[in-house]
Amino acid sequence: MAHALIVGAGIAGDTLALLLERDGWQVTVVELAPALREGGQTVDLRGDSREVLERLGLLGDVLSVLVPQRGMAWITANGHRLATMPVEAFGGRGFVSSEELLRTDLARVLHDAAGPAVEHRFGETVDALTEHPDGVDVLFRSGRQERFDLVVGADGAHSRVRSLVFGDDPAQRTSLGLAHAWFTLEEQPDTPRLDGWCVVHHAGRRRAVAARPGHPGEQEVGLTFAADAVPRGDREAQFALLDQALAGAGWRTAEFLAAARTAPDFALDTYEQIHLPAWSAGRVVLVGDAAWCTSPLSGLGTALGLRGAAELADALERADARAAPAQIPAALHDYESAMRPRATSAQRLLPGRVGMVAPASRFGALTNALLMRLVQLPIMQGVVARAGAESGHATKTQSQPV
Numbered sequence: 455m456a457h458a459l460i461v462g463a464g465i466a467g468d469t470l471a472l473l474l475e476r477d478g479w480q481v482t483v484v485e486l487a488p489a490l491r492e493g494g495q496t497v498d499l500r501g502d503s504r505e506v507l508e509r510l511g512l513l514g515d516v517l518s519v520l521v522p523q524r525g526m527a528w529i530t531a532n533g534h535r536l537a538t539m540p541v542e543a544f545g546g547r548g549f550v551s552s553e554e555l556l557r558t559d560l561a562r563v564l565h566d567a568a569g570p571a572v573e574h575r576f577g578e579t580v581d582a583l584t585e586h587p588d589g590v591d592v593l594f595r596s597g598r599q600e601r602f603d604l605v606v607g608a609d610g611a612h613s614r615v616r617s618l619v620f621g622d623d624p625a626q627r628t629s630l631g632l633a634h635a636w637f638t639l640e641e642q643p644d645t646p647r648l649d650g651w652c653v654v655h656h657a658g659r660r661r662a663v664a665a666r667p668g669h670p671g672e673q674e675v676g677l678t679f680a681a682d683a684v685p686r687g688d689r690e691a692q693f694a695l696l697d698q699a700l701a702g703a704g705w706r707t708a709e710f711l712a713a714a715r716t717a718p719d720f721a722l723d724t725y726e727q728i729h730l731p732a733w734s735a736g737r738v739v740l741v742g743d744a745a746w747c748t749s750p751l752s753g754l755g756t757a758l759g760l761r762g763a764a765e766l767a768d769a770l771e772r773a774d775a776r777a778a779p780a781q782i783p784a785a786l787h788d789y790e791s792a793m794r795p796r797a798t799s800a801q802r803l804l805p806g807r808v809g810m811v812a813p814a815s816r817f818g819a820l821t822n823a824l825l826m827r828l829v830q831l832p833i834m835q836g837v838v839a840r841a842g843a844e845s846g847h848a849t850k851t852q853s854q855p856v
């Protein structure tokens with residue numbers, strides 16, 4: 455039986471594992487983390503996400519774990535509301551959808567759907583890949599060595615497979631000039647409640663502090679600030695950077711900075727895009743953020759991860775690559791031809807997008823709030839719909855990192 459290795463048990467990796475298993479492949483998924491990675495904010499089910507989940511027969515499972523939403527509210531440092539955008543805005547195409555679920559829950563649903571032909575190995579990654587005419591020899595971090603017919607890098611924006619195959623040329627990365635910390639806050643009796651709203655405070659100096667609904671009794675916090683790089687793997691240095699960047703930001707920032715230190719799923723990263731001239735070499739291919747990270751600012755990362763996995767599985771099936779593994783390289787080119795236009799379009803952020811997420815000044819924050827009110831006026835609806843359609847973006851941005 456043809457054997458595929460998928461590196462990364464995230465959204466794209468576990469989706470692909472399900473699809474390949476259904477097409478008769480044996481699949482091994484290795485994940486660097488010791489268990490399925492938790493954390494992340496909400497993702498929605500519009501467009502590609504819904505379609506692929508329906509095809510997988512998992513739509514019912516994800517619909518059963520939706521997080522109730524009322525919309526987005528922009529507030530001042532004192533908590534005064536400047537503008538709101540309810541989920542009903544733009545006929546349900548606003549910033550927040552009524553059908554949102556936590557990334558954690560989506561990852562869990564995908565992971566739990568795997569059948570017996572999918573083996574997951576946690577706390578494992580790849581250290582070397584050597585291509586041969588009839589397969590790829592893989593040296594794992596554990597010291598284990600095996601040959602696979604196909605190797606897929608679904609290991610996210612900082613992909614190891616990408617660096618093993620394509621090197622670490624800085625030209626692959628485009629910084630968007632912002633960093634983002636996110637984590638889950640457990641509500642205490644005196645924690646201000648969100649009442650279903652995603653609440654955003656733009657604090658000026660390109661800083662944004664946000665809290666959105668999570669599981670019952672929890673809030674998902676996002677802290678955004680200007681930075682081109684963040685310390686990796688050094689928690690104390692990360693907290694020190696956050697303290698410094700968000701000093702004096704107001705609203706609940708002090709509460710959030712304290713909560714970050716004990717949050718089990720705290721994460722900090724920069725907003726970057728990945729641009730590669732090719733996504734495959736021989737029998738090794740990239741999918742999801744590893745190939746085309748659009749950054750959370752696109753709002754399309756999860757939808758593209760799901761769609762990319764489906765396009766890759768379809769291309770392999772069209773080429774009958776499982777029965778004829780020599781066809782794999784051609785199938786990988788076919789996949790890239792189908793997927794690249796979508797990824798390229800998603801990388802084209804709406805004009806002013808970075809400034810909207812984190813305005814440079816308090817005046818910018820007020821202007822943004824005013825704009826949010828204006829675009830919802832009935833007279834503006836047609837203009838906004840046309841702008842969204844022309845840019846290829848929904849008005850909404852998934853996991854909007856506000």
Ligand SMILES: Cc1cc2nc3c(=O)[nH]c(=O)nc-3n(C[C@H](O)[C@H](O)[C@H](O)COP(=O)(O)OP(=O)(O)OC[C@H]3O[C@@H](n4cnc5c(N)ncnc54)[C@H](O)[C@@H]3O)c2cc1C
Nearest residue numbers: 462464465466486494495579609610742743750755759853
């Ligand atoms: C914990 C987490 C939280 C996130 N939260 C958000 C969010 O709130 N908003 C948003 O827009 N996007 C978020 N993302 C990114 C989002 O999941 C992706 O943009 C999108 O779903 C595409 O998924 P992906 O499978 O390509 O990448 P990811 O979902 O990032 O999955 C990559 C997987 O590969 C694993 N991995 C990384 N390096 C290695 C390695 N060397 N070896 C083996 N495995 C490795 C990671 O642990 C992860 O499980 C988050 C990602 C993670 C991992």
